[in-house]
Amino acid sequence: MASADVRRQFAAAIADAAQRDAWLSEHPPQLEWYGGQFDAVEVDPDLPAFAGLQAAHAEEFGVPPELVGAPYGSDMRLLVHE
Incomplete structure (x- = not known):
């Protein structure tokens, strides 16, 4: 699986979890990808x-x-x- 696909799935899982939490739904996490990112x-x-x-x-x-x-x-x- 390409790293871009993994990042999308990870972001979707974080967003889904945040929507189910009262505080996080009001303060959604922000993901920041930095540094070298290489496909395997x-x-x-x-x-x-x-x-x-x-x-x-x-x-x-x-x-x-x-x-x-x-x-x-x-x-x-x-x-x-x-």
């Missing part, structure tokens, strides 16, 4: 490019690489064609 991306670890990179890492360092996700925004999302 996932790649298939079985792609040939990854096999080559894993082999090169194992050859250079003597151990296979640990495959982990990156918990930060990056330009990788620009390289994935969905």
Whole structure:
């Protein structure tokens, strides 16, 4: 799900909850989105490019690489064609 869709759903849930509260219905919360906001991306670890990179890492360092996700925004999302 794209981050814009998540933001819309989150804002709708906050607005719905606020409408059901006496004080919040008179003082609706204001959401502010700031900082970098990046859509998530996932790649298939079985792609040939990854096999080559894993082999090169194992050859250079003597151990296979640990495959982990990156918990930060990056330009990788620009390289994935969905």
